[in-house]
Amino acid sequence: MSTVTSPSFAPGQDPMLRRRRTPLVALVGVAAVALGVAAAVCYGAGIGGWVLMLVMAAFLYLVGAFAVVNRIEGRRAARDRTWSTLIASAFILALVPLVSVVWTLISKGAERFDANFFSTSLNNIGARDPDGGAVHAIIGTLEQVAIAAAITIPLGVAAAIYIVEYGRGKFTTLIRFFVDVMTGIPSIVAGLFILSFWVLLVSPIYNNGQPQFSGFAAALALSVLMLPTIVRSTEEMLRLVPAPLREGAYALGVPKWKTILRVVIPTALPGIITGIMLSIARAAGETAPVLLVAGGTAAVNINPFNNNQSSLSLFVFQQASDASRFAPPRAWTAALTLVALVLILTVVAKLFARRNRISR
Amino acid sequence: MAKRVEATGVTAYYGSFKAIDDINLNVEPKSVTALIGPSGCGKSTFLRTINRMHEVLPGARVEGRLTVDDEDIYAKDVDVTAVRRMIGMVFQRPNPFPTMSIFDNVVAGLRLNGVRRKSVLQEAAEKALVSANLWDEVKDRLGKPGAGLSGGQQQRLCIARTIAVEPQVVLMDEPCSALDPISTLAIEDLMFKLKDSYTIIIVTHNMQQAARVSDRTAFFTIDRTGDPGRLVEYDTTQKMFSSPSEKKTEDYITGRFG
16 A cells, blocks of 8 residues: 555655664663763762662663654654663562562571471470471471361352352341451461460360360461451452353253352362462461460470471571571571472462363 | 243343333244344343243343243242253353363263263264264364364354253354354354254344244334333244334334334
8 A cells, every 4th residue: 555655665665654763782882871870970979889870870771761762763662662661670670579588598598408407306406406407397387287278278168159159138248348357357366366265265175174275276377367368369260250151051951059069160260279379378477376376396296286386487486586596597497498388389289270271 | 852932921020120021922843933123122031031041140030921842931849950951052152161171061061960971971972063063173172172162163062062961942142143154154054953853042133144044033122221122023034024014023124123
């Protein structure tokens, strides 16, 4: 079309459809100049250090790139370039703390990441002993989170199914309101609730009248924290399942409960699992409730229903504030272990979700 | 296999809104009946009352009498799932189950209703896919996901899924509106074949399609927005499209509505 109306140009060379592009060299040049000016100002005048220099260089680059692109490509392209640069910088800025945390964990946690750490507890470890591990804390975390998950996953998913598929009227509104309220409960309050209810009221019944700490009480406190997250995320995922899928199953004469089990849940499963993993990750990192109702211990206690238990986060808390010079490295390694544990669980859950989905 | 559907004074509501009013319609077995009319006139609502899908929506209810071979499907002791097994439905947009393979989609109705035997399922799947003119296209990839098929294939997959449970009546709610002309032709051919063994009721906005595929046509309309839809005229397709007795029908069919 354009070649017909403007035959003076060779085909494919119509300037109306083309514009000059800023060469990469020009942008690199602007960046170099910006960095140079910033360095000269900072170190020449002796104000600030490398952080100020980087910020100044970034600002100068934005201004310079805008001016250069504006000259070559025009105003719209210059604005586009500026915003792209700003968004990319925001992304990098957001990555900085994440990378920093992971790097700190790995570099400081590597020191005690040895066989001894994963084969011993803190039992009979004094302030002068360099050894000592976190087996008791790992066992505690795994048991407490597993029990909490066993309680909350069926309960939470069932509650979400009720809200989305069956619930109508005031009762459902009430449930949703209380789930929302529960979402905002601070973990220490959940711990206090279980302390006053389970440890002080219920546990004396089976322990000769004496209140007793237990890993199970910690699991209950974690359940209080996990439940609302699971209910809300599952609810959102179930709502995303298109109505025509349900109707398609109903139209085949499939009863409602079977439609939910075999069509709705499988469709929403990846999202539901993501929500569950988020709540498990949160529960595994909680310290206060475990300290309040499981008490913490230095020895291995396999039985979650009887006597004190520790957990990885509690281990980190206690070792980090310990006077022994061998304690902080243990705390770092325990923190690294905790992150690795959650990561492994998440990856396994994702793989499970994908296995249930047919590959496209 | 095919059964007669009789509607007597069927009135349907969404909450307090009356969507269709006093529909009386007699659908012959082993025939294709088309429901036509402007948007919002209650064709789809009426179609959904026939397999009791209307009541799935909150607040929706139905009055009047609907019988399938003299069996009142709204009687108190009737099992809704049994009604829906007897009266299958194909929807406007293809809705294969996304987590299931082609094979699993076709046998979903059987499997979810308790059929476990592998040989029975395989036989039923092949039979349904052959009837739906889809077998040759998918026989080598039955384990692949149903959602990976083209739109026309997906719709035929949904038809196969519907007829795999061997219903007596098949309801189709604008089954070709999301499809290209070639897929539409494939589905129209399929309807021709299916009417030998099923009673088919189809809602369509496409007048040519109604004229091509149906034996009888029902024309629905609404007088004003907010009024309930009503049945204006119901006759053989030939009569409806050549010399309808109602002025409104003629106006709609010739494009001079309102």
